[in-house]
Amino acid sequence: MTDTTQKTSWSDYSKIARNGLWDNNQALVAMLGLCPLLAVTNNTVNGLGLGLATMVVMVISNVLVSLIRNHVSPEIRIPIFIAIIASAVTIIDMMMNAYLHTLHGILGIFIPLIVTNCTILGRAEAYASKNPVDKSFIDGLFMGLGFTAVLVVLGAMREIIGNGTLFDQMNLMFGDAAKGLTLYMPSDFHPMLLAILPPGAFIGLGLLVALKNAIEQRRLAKKTNALGIQVAINQS
Template sequence: MATATYKEITQLGLWKNNPALVQLLGLCPLLAMSGSVVNSIGMGIATTFVLVTSNISVSLIRNIVSDAVRLPAFVMIIAAAVTAIQILMQAFAYSLYEVLGVFLPLITTNCVILGRADAFACKNRVLPAAYDGLMMGLGFSIVMFLLGFFRELFGTGHVFADMQLLFGPMAENWMMTPFPNYPQFLYIVLPPGAFIFTGFMIALKNMIDDHYKKLELAAKADAPKEDRRVRVTGNVS
């Protein structure tokens, strides 16, 4: 199998094969933990860390582990990476660790991570595997951040609240209030709001993709006409 270029890996992770908007994997933490920006960033960092770590580890043992124990080995690697990020968050962001709750250890069962380990990391060298994990993690994290931003903004009227849970005392004054005296819209902060905003984001991405596909088809349709005009002009001259 030909190894994908870094440009292709970037395009797939951030847009063309985005785990949240295209593959529709990992929706449980995406929907549950995107009620605020700080929760979204925390879960995004944890997921990206596990993706990169597990992809590197799987790539390193890809020629050693047999097919009979491949998937159990992958799960053990992912569980170890999740344990590591749990310990790190307990040490440096314990309050956020408590907020994320059960969704942090449940990263072990996230289909995005196991899927990349089986579909890419076990078939490619370490550096491409690590980069694939990073891009897939960033693609997932960007979607989580956007969901958290808009749900917090339209649900509470402010954004970047409680950022000190992740960044410490220096972030206590990061909260912004674009809509003063905004009546809280609890429906958006609750899980139904996550489904609605995720649906809007998927629809917007599909609209953009369709627009560019139409432009490409139009360009291909015009190309033969231009070639014929050039050939006719050449024959006359």
């Protein structure tokens, strides 16, 4: 009985993780949180910094909402959820200002604006308010990781094409030891300014969405073909 329960739990966790990272990635599927996603991803470190901040807020809010879900009446749940999210954002904002001051200055208003990210409130309302703490924690973690991954990939794409570098200014997060992480494109590479301008953000995101859709369609086609072959074998 215990083994079955454990296997079921791990299966549930795996499904939640895949949902956050790929199947229901809020940036690529629901198209939520686009304002910070498009505004700060002109390089990798900005996307990583804001993505991790968003992930931590999502984990904290999901856990707290799950803990109080049976003690809050439906009429006031949304204001309470927003208050929880705002409190978590304030803590993260103050910590980044204290320990990552330069990066905090670069990200600017987009850190407080995490409060308005529909993804966080949406997961609190749709998932954390209806599920136990462990599953809510995993949901917040992997939804946050999925969002962070899109920020980082988009930032890396724009940085390479627009600046001819990769992992530049990583010392803003990881200290002076990270200065050597910067990679430079060959000397004959010519950066394209459009990539780090606002239109480049829309084009880059569109390419990522198109890539995800193409992968999903290809996987669905393979699954359909395999099912058709299996049916033909059974009929024969």
